[in-house]
Amino acid sequence: MNIINLENITRVYQVGSEEVHALDGVSLKIDRNEYVAIMGPSGSGKSTLMNIVGCLDTPTGGQYVLKGTDVSDMSDNQLAEVRNREIGFVFQTFNLLPRATSFHNVELPLIYAGVPAAERRQKAEQALASVGLKDRMLHKPNELSGGQRQRVAVARALVVGPSIILADEPTGNLDSRTGEDIMTLFHEIYKLGNTIILVTHEEYIANHAKRVIRLLDGKVESDKQVADHTVPKREN
Amino acid sequence: MRHHLFEWKEGLLISLNAIRANKARSILTMLGIVIGICSVALMATAINGIDKAFVDGISALGADNLYIDKYAWFSDEDFFLMRNRKNITMEQFERFEKLAQLPLAVAPTILTMHKVLHGDNYVEGTLMTGTTDGYVRTTNFNFARGRFFSGLESNGARNVAVLGSEVAVHLFEKQDPLAQEVKIDGIPFRVVGVLEKQGSNMLGNFNPDNQVYIPIGTVFKYFRRARDTVTVVVRARSTELTEATKEEAIGMMRRVRGLLYDEKDDFSVNTQEGLTTEYDKVVGVIKLVGLFITGLSLLVGAIGIMNIMFVSVKERTKEIGIRKAIGAKKRTIMGQFLTEAAVICLMGGLVGLLLAVGLSMVINKFLPTSVQVNTIVLAITISLLTGIVSGLAPAWTAAKMDPVEALRYE
Numbered sequence: 181m182n183i184i185n186l187e188n189i190t191r192v193y194q195v196g197s198e199e200v201h202a203l204d205g206v207s208l209k210i211d212r213n214e215y216v217a218i219m220g221p222s223g224s225g226k227s228t229l230m231n232i233v234g235c236l237d238t239p240t241g242g243q244y245v246l247k248g249t250d251v252s253d254m255s256d257n258q259l260a261e262v263r264n265r266e267i268g269f270v271f272q273t274f275n276l277l278p279r280a281t282s283f284h285n286v287e288l289p290l291i292y293a294g295v296p297a298a299e300r301r302q303k304a305e306q307a308l309a310s311v312g313l314k315d316r317m318l319h320k321p322n323e324l325s326g327g328q329r330q331r332v333a334v335a336r337a338l339v340v341g342p343s344i345i346l347a348d349e350p351t352g353n354l355d356s357r358t359g360e361d362i363m364t365l366f367h368e369i370y371k372l373g374n375t376i377i378l379v380t381h382e383e384y385i386a387n388h389a390k391r392v393i394r395l396l397d398g399k400v401e402s403d404k405q406v407a408d409h410t411v412p413k414r415e416n
Numbered sequence: 417m418r419h420h421l422f423e424w425k426e427g428l429l430i431s432l433n434a435i436r437a438n439k440a441r442s443i444l445t446m447l448g449i450v451i452g453i454c455s456v457a458l459m460a461t462a463i464n465g466i467d468k469a470f471v472d473g474i475s476a477l478g479a480d481n482l483y484i485d486k487y488a489w490f491s492d493e494d495f496f497l498m499r500n501r502k503n504i505t506m507e508q509f510e511r512f513e514k515l516a517q518l519p520l521a522v523a524p525t526i527l528t529m530h531k532v533l534h535g536d537n538y539v540e541g542t543l544m545t546g547t548t549d550g551y552v553r554t555t556n557f558n559f560a561r562g563r564f565f566s567g568l569e570s571n572g573a574r575n576v577a578v579l580g581s582e583v584a585v586h587l588f589e590k591q592d593p594l595a596q597e598v599k600i601d602g603i604p605f606r607v608v609g610v611l612e613k614q615g616s617n618m619l620g621n622f623n624p625d626n627q628v629y630i631p632i633g634t635v636f637k638y639f640r641r642a643r644d645t646v647t648v649v650v651r652a653r654s655t656e657l658t659e660a661t662k663e664e665a666i667g668m669m670r671r672v673r674g675l676l677y678d679e680k681d682d683f684s685v686n687t688q689e690g691l692t693t694e695y696d697k698v699v700g701v702i703k704l705v706g707l708f709i710t711g712l713s714l715l716v717g718a719i720g721i722m723n724i725m726f727v728s729v730k731e732r733t734k735e736i737g738i739r740k741a742i743g744a745k746k747r748t749i750m751g752q753f754l755t756e757a758a759v760i761c762l763m764g765g766l767v768g769l770l771l772a773v774g775l776s777m778v779i780n781k782f783l784p785t786s787v788q789v790n791t792i793v794l795a796i797t798i799s800l801l802t803g804i805v806s807g808l809a810p811a812w813t814a815a816k817m818d819p820v821e822a823l824r825y826e
């Protein structure tokens with residue numbers, strides 16, 4: 181079953197008197213439990229595509245069906261609900277709330293979902309444990325290393341059990357060793373049956389995915405399965 | 417519903433955090449509200465005090481009393497026409513007193529002003545009420561010393577006087593005035609009683625505290641001509657009977673004055689309602705102006721809050737983007753900033769209220785007053801409303817932010 185079905189998606193920005201076609205007729209199908217990398221040089225439209233797939237933005241034209249629901253014309257509030265339930269974001273700059281503890285950062289999506297406190301606590305603890313940060317629950321982001329911060333962000337993305345994990349350059353702000361750790365984490369998450377979409381411009385990062393979609397000038401340039409994708413070794 | 421509660425609790429925690437994170441800024445912003453709420457609360461308290469003083473003063477004089485007078489006190493009737501009315505004489509009063517059945521008490525009064533002196537102390541231009549022993553029953557007077565003059569003293573036009581509390585203090589300081597001599601325009605009078613403080617400065621010279629009461633016969637003997645007009649004070653038995661008592665008084669007075677059925681009344685029955693109406697007219701305007709001016713200071717505070725909330729929204733653009741990305745709806749973001757504005761205002765309001773309570777204790781030394789419960793409720797409501805109203809525009813700015821733009825903001 182297709183979890184994501186994009187039909188001829190366009191996105192036009194008005195810059196002054198000029199129209200910029202950031203996406204120019206993109207059609208894509210992504211199945212449950214796929215591991216996809218979206219690649220492309222800057223200006224290729226990959227950020228715009230990520231924003232639309234992540235329901236942060238709506239397309240100018242075309243249709244986006246997410247888990248059988250057309251989300252192309254939803255209101256801001258409906259989109260917020262979809263983001264809350266279906267999408268887990270992991271950003272390049274982590275985007276944690278600086279004044280909140282790891283626990284509170286991870287708990288936040290559950291608050292917006294209206295989950296009672298006891299259940300929130302249990303789920304958030306479980307998510308933090310799954311990224312190996314159970315002992316850092318009460319630390320604030322500035323008391324954590326970059327890798328640890330990104331792990332908190334991953335826990336936050338996982339906590340509501342979303343349909344898609346959407347990661348935008350997740351290793352961009354990390355050194356290569358820590359980046360590799362995060363990629364290992366993604367692989368484990370993928371193995372557990374999650375759908376992961378990775379947006380990156382680094383070949384070696386994209387090689388972790390099983391399918392690579394390349395964008396150029398707002399169009400899909402290529403869409404290939406990767407036969408010899410990197411399988412990180414499990415660290416003990 | 418539970419949903420909203422979680423969100424709201426989260427909003428409250430965020431606002432407390434934000435206020436703590438920007439202590440100096442929050443306190444300075446709060447100061448505007450502190451001053452605004454404090455001045456509004458003090459104004460409301462002062463108004464309460466003035467009203468209370470007025471009502472106390474009226475009730476000391478007898479709130480339901482009727483005053484039959486040659487003149488209408490509060491009316492647009494032509495003064496010169498009223499001046500041509502015949503005087504109300506003592507004989508007319510005596511006939512009226514026999515005829516009127518309904519009143520609890522009636523008494524004639526005539527006013528005159530003189531210098532009162534005891535030893536080296538004196539009060540210039542003291543208002544004297546000349547009346548009979550029945551007068552005390554038309555009032556709610558309490559006595560600090562002695563009594564009102566008796567029927568015997570009144571009928572005999574004796575030189576006896578009852579002093580208002582202020583007059584007594586001026587003339588005698590710490591001494592006991594009872595049975596002492598005072599000189600009114602050089603004529604010796606014996607003090608038979610001193611009134612307790614009635615506690616109303618609203619009535620000025622008419623305040624019993626500033627008056628001296630002497631028998632009406634004595635007034636005619638020394639100070640006024642025998643046919644000068646008197647004012648008849650009539651006290652009804654109860655508030656319910658006031659109207660009937662008034663009707664009877666008009667009827668009896670017409671008989672005493674020998675009016676034919678088609679002749680208009682040549683006297684007026686005045687009530688303190690007229691006084692209250694006049695008071696409300698004058699003081700009502702002062703109240704409105706006062707509350708408006710103090711309200712302005714609150715407005716300045718509210719603008720300060722709005723300003724700082726705009727800054728806060730701008731600073732936290734990124735945070736708003738993050739929250740939106742993980743599922744915060746418009747109303748959640750809106751609620752978060754409204755709560756923050758309301759919390760700042762509520763804190764400011766409570767401090768302002770405490771300040772007002774403290775200051776009202778100082779004011780209490782000049783005007784008996786205290787911060788009323790309704791003032792407290794009002795001040796808290798106003799500060800909450802101020803927060804919500806001034807937070808509305810910034811909160812809306814935050815709520816309608818585009819999540820993509822907000823996430824990109826550094």
